[in-house]
Each structure stands twice: as structure tokens, then as C-alpha cells.
Amino acid sequence: MEKVFKKAITTIVLPTIVFGITACATTSNSSVDNDGDSRRVGNVVWNNQVDTDINTILKEQVATDEARLVFIRKNDSNPEQTSANIAVNNRFQVSLQAGNYTVVNSCVGTNQLSAYATGFKSNNLLADKNTYELMGGQTYFFDVEMDEMGKSALKQIASNDASQLLANKRYQTHQISRVVTNCSAPVVVVTPRPVTPPPTIRPRPLVLEKTVTIDLEVLFETDKAVVKPEYYAKVAEVAEFMMQYPNTMTTIEGHTDSRGSDSYNQALSQRRVDAVREVLITRFGIADDRLKAIGYGESQPKATNDNAEGRQLNRRVVAVVEERLGN
Template structure:
């Protein structure tokens, strides 16, 4: 009889429910209905590329314990979790765009899609939501950042009797956008730049050795030079004087300058060319166009040219 009383007392002890800790103990099995936690525990929601996680935090509001005060959270009109006042809970969810909604347990309806919010869950991403309620327990969902969630969790307890409705193995594989294909810009075969030719007129005016006067037989070349300049009325011109290699460099520079001056003066005096358009330059023997070793070559090098330089 004494042994039977001891057994009954032991059985009553192991079935004790602690309301304060919200812990149920049956034999060696312990079920924690709520317990405090931290934001670090949600890392286990980010282990799969096909899913992310959602955390719902309902800060304490006058310690509401009525059954109808609980909030049911649905995803795409399917029940996801339920959370009581002063508690938080979490769940894995498939990655992608989802419709998130929350209703009060007390309204007793099957339609869980009231006032849904479109939320996009990235793979391995955890989203945090705060749930507040009005006087009729109607829930209001508000997404918060991780720092705000960390602060809210300090005063709430984990609602531990949740069973996840999402099997991550059934989530579709994430659609990975192919890397952009680099398309080189169309090659434009630009034509090579057109090299602007400098208009040049070589006058067939030749000079006797050590002379700079224009012989009568070369007067027609002066007319040709005037016509050439008239063809380019808006451009200036250079009258170039040249010599052969006889004489010193310094002397030939002066001689070539006098030859250029003679042609310039003839164009101004006899053909009315504006003096401001003409500049005479003597190059001496520095720019031969023929061999100075022969009389013919030296005769060719004793010349005058009219050049239209780049403007």
C-alpha cells in the first residue's frame, strides 16, 4: 500500500505544468511553449538557396492572453504561423514574390488573404516584421530592419510550439539569370581622314645666276599666279623664293628673298592682289628640287613658288 502511494505521488509530480515558465514536462520529455531568444538564432533560416526566412515579432501589449488575441499569419492565402502577444516566431519560406497577410484568430474565418502585402524574399535572406494590434486585436504588419528587430526581441519570448508549414525541399530552384552577353558595339569603319592638299603653284619663272629680276618671257607666269590666287580669294599665300647651291648660305637666303619680293610686288602692282594676302619668304638653297651638280639642275632650283598654307 505504501509503495502504491509513492508511485501515485511520483506520477503526479512528473505531470506537473509550470504556468510561469510555460513548460510542459511529461516524463523525460520537456516542451517549452515560450522562451527568450536572440536574432542570431535565425541564421538557420538561410541554409538553402531555394528559401529565405521570415520573423514575426509581436511586442507585449497589456499582456493579452485571450485566445482570440492571437494573430494568424498567412502566405499566399495559406496559414504560416500564429503568434501571441509578447512573443515572436519564425518560419522558412520559399524564395520569390509572395502575398503576406495577417488576421486575428478571433474572427474565425477561413479566408486568410485579407489586405495582403506583396513581399519579395531573396534566397538566404531573413525578413523581419513587427505585428501590432488595435483594441479589437486586428493586426497591422510592418516590416522592420535587423537592428529594430534586435531591440524588439529583448522584451519578447519565442513561441516555441510552432510547426513549420514550409518544406524547403519542395521550394523551386531559384531562377538564375544568365550572365549578360557582351555585345561589342558595331564597328564603324570610318574612312581615313582626308588629308587636305595644300594648293601649290610652281611658277615657271627662272632667274639668271645671281639675279632677281623677272625676264619679259616670264610675265605670263605672273598672270598665272594672279589667276591661281583669284581661285582662292579668301586665303592668304606665301611667295617662296629659292636658289641653287652657288654662294654662301647667308647670301642665298637674301637672294631668294629678293626673288620672292619681286614676284609679290608684281602681283600687287600689276594685278591688284591685296598686299595683306601675300607674304614673301626666301629659303635660299635649302629646298632643291633638282641636282645642283649640273647646269640644268641649278637652273631649275632658281625658282619661285606660290603656296596656299593651311588656314
């Protein structure tokens, strides 16, 4: 890794109540105590993890517009600063320690998951991210591995393997999740079946005479780079158009509102167009060499940035489709 791993860090943990168990209490002793399940700083004490029956959690039905994510970390003797910051779509879930697991629900569709060592002192929750397509009503298991230098590995595993890993693990309770599951009902997108031409006739592929710009009308929440399932139908229109013109190249252009710095907005717009490009490739089968993605940040507003409606219109994505030259 390029960054130097930092072994000393002071963590301020908010008290919380999980599974009906009070997470903090007071004591007259002003010392610091990190023994056993309890953590104490000054006169505040909290429980770090609790014994919870994972089977009880797994028996709960998952909504059709959500997916359940279970992150498991094996027992190891690595330093405490190798605790893994688990994030879902750039939102913090927990700093997972060895021998523990955590459970959270997320929306269906494209999800970006990551595990990054606490000791790197970085707020980049998308570091070492992996992208997954999640189906509604399903439970997904992930093995979180972290070596003594803080190098992370996040791997999806089968439920049978997860059952073995979950044995004797404890549910981590002492931090507040920032993952939001405000999901919309999934949109079912029907991809047209390819038509096989008669064997004696090979029609020439259609040629796009001039560049076509398609407004995808894919809107994003503030500071988000996740394509909601309700916009898959809009992305499908681009895929269908490219299938009709098989010799075309499409540039996905992304724009943001004016809140934030120029550099931040440019990076945010790039993450958004990358997310749309990923949906076109993974869900609709468009070849990756036919797609480019460029983020323009706030430099090309479509509407005023003085009100919420205008800012939402400026958080947009368009597709510019043109014939590939020399083919």
C-alpha cells in the first residue's frame, strides 16, 4: 500500500443501544480500561460486542427492495488498528474487529462495498471498493480479511462457508451505522430478445448518420453515486439504441450541482458516470470498449443552482452516441 500504516489512533465511539442491550453506563473511575467486552474512557463505559444468535437474524424476511449484507471477520492476533472500516455505498457501517460480524440492509441494484483499515486515518470510504449487483430479498455473506499491515480483502462467500465462519463469532455493537435503506421499488427491465436474421440474408448494420445526445434522466441524491433501480429503464434506452446501431461509441457525461469545491464535484461526477457505465456493462451487456465516462463536475449547469429543484436537475447524466470512425 502507498500510505504508511499508523499504529496509534484515538477513537471516539458514540454510545448506542443494539438488540435491546444498553450500550453505555457511568463509573466513578477516571481511568481508561479496554479489557474484555467493555471499553471505558473516563466515566463512560460501553459494550464492544454481544452474543447474538445469527440464525434469529437470518430468519427475518428481507424486503423485496432490499438485500441483507453480513460481514464476517475471522479471529486473528493483528493489531487493533487493523480493524476494518466497513462501508456500503460510501456510508460507514462499522469498524469491524477480529472475531466479530455485523449485519446491515442495503437497496437492490448496484452497490459499492469496501473494507479499509482504521489505522490509515483516511475518510475515503470508497478505497479498495468492490462493486456488486444485489437482488431483492436475498442475503449475501462477505469474508473480511485484514493482515497485520492493514491490507484488506473483501470476498463474497457461499452461505455454507459463512455458517462455518460465523461459529463462535459475536455481533459488534458499539458504533452507529450510517447506511441508508430508503429504497424504491425495483423496476423490472425487459431486455429485447435478439432477432436471428434468415440464414440467406445478412442485412447491413445500421449506420448512425449524426451524433445523438440522450438525456438519461438519471438523478442522484446529494453526495451519492449510486444508480437507483427506478432509473434502470432510462439506462436501458441507451442500451437498446446501441444495439440498433452496433458500430456506435457512447460517452457518458456526468454533471453535479455547485455545492462543494470544483475538484470534489468533478470527482463526484466521475464516480456517477462510472456507476452508469457499470450498469450498462453488467446489466445490459454492452461491451466496455464501446463506452467512455467523463465527469464534468459543476462546469456545465442545466438549471440554476439557487434552489433545490435546479440543483437536482444539475445532478444529471447524458449519453452522447456517435458512429465509430474507421470501422
